[in-house]
Amino acid sequence: MAEMNDERATDERAMDTALDLAARARRIAPPNPWVGCVVVGGDGTVLGRGSTQPPGGAHAEVGALAEAGDTARGATAYVTLEPCDHHGRTPPCTGALIDAGVARVVVAVEDPDPRVAGRGIAQLRAAGIEVEVGVRAVAATVLLAPYLLQRRSGRAFALLKTAASLDGRTAAVDGTSQWITGSEARADAHGLRADSQAVIVGSGTALADRPTLTARDCDPPAERQPRRVLLDARGRVPAGGPLFDPRFGSPLVFTTATAPADRIGEWRAAGAEVEVVEPQDGGVHLEQVLVALAEHHGVVQAMVEGGAALHGAFLDHGLADRIVAYLAPVLLGRDARPAFDLAGPTTLADATRWRITDTRSLGPDVRITLDPVAAEDR
Secondary structure (H helix, E strand, O other): OHHHHHHHHHHHHHHHHHHHHHHHOOOOOOOOOOOEEEEEOOOOOEEEEEEOOOOOOOOHHHHHHHHHHHHHOOOEEEEEEOOOOOOOOOOOHHHHHHHHOOOEEEEEEOOOOOOOOOHHHHHHHHOOOEEEEOOOHHHHHHHOHHHHHHHHHOOOEEEEEEEEEOOOEEEOOOOOOOOOOOHHHHHHHHHHHHHOOEEEEEHHHHHHHOOOOOOOOOOOOOOOOOEEEEEOOOOOOOOOOHHHOHHHOOOEEEEOOOOOHHHHHHHHHOOOEEEEOOEEOOEEOHHHHHHHHHHHHOOOEEEEEEOHHHHHHHHHOOOOOEEEEEEEOOOOOOOOEEOOOOOOOOOHHHOOOEEEEEEEEEOOEEEEEEEEOOHHHO
16 A cells, blocks of 8 residues: 555656646647656656647657657656647657657546547557556646637637726726736736737727737746737727737737628728627627637637626626636725626526635735636536
8 A cells, every 4th residue: 555655646746747847838839738748767767858849849748758768668658638649740649658668658637639539548558558547637637727628618718807906896987997906916917918829808998998918028928929809899999009010910800790891891901800700799709709719710718808898798608717806905986897797696596606716916916716616516
């Protein structure tokens, strides 16, 4: 029993190292998953480390095996996500592991991608390699939550971000909102943008705030800017200002057939890519937007900046996968603008419950991360 416990502890320590490597690839790997791999010898020595490189580059397993070289033969490979067994831009990682002669592969979680979905594990076992699944599965699932949902549902993971007063207001009565939170919270929010492949804003916020929607002042710096996405069902937003600044890439506009043709032409002339989707509750069809982002634009995580009506629409349609709220120690009162504009339940028993997964202090402010409570746990 003691020997089994020692082996489990060794597996968990090695997988923790692989998870740290995976986290470092968070901003460069998408649309691929951010994966870490560690090759460990029989005496516990780390022989090789690897993490997913930008699309077209080496996967985590290949990088770790290259560093380990011939010492990988007979060793154990720890990988945070099931190795792929298909040809994409790079050869399958299962083949690399088999060719390297590893004796054992420890996997944190299976890959729900239909091209993988257990095939990688089956291929390794067919080659005589011992495979164990589930070591640090909870931590890996949290780290890979956007990717796992995107592969299972076919739509981008929607992260709602808001910066609000203690009483849940995002702007004072006169519309002033800069800055409710301090510099530390704002820098952290830019980090969330850098972790996302798209940043979404509604037409009301685009008109009121004239946002740039770029990732700035984050540590480490953004490797690439997220795609700036405007949702404008009726063609309210002119093609000008920071949102259409070509220095930050081509914006993407989702609209409906009710938008004036001359406005659509104006957007396209300004360099925007325009997609027409079905209308929904006076806006655009949000699920169609998220599916299009995943299928056509390689978006794993879309950060929804707001405003309140857009946040409320995502919540009303059950499409909010995570909320990150920055709360400032200030009160703005009943007439200030709310963070979420939604109908809400008639009774407390019908309220949607959320689970707080993380809290942290950022200067004078507090960041709270919330994930939906699964239906079976309500």
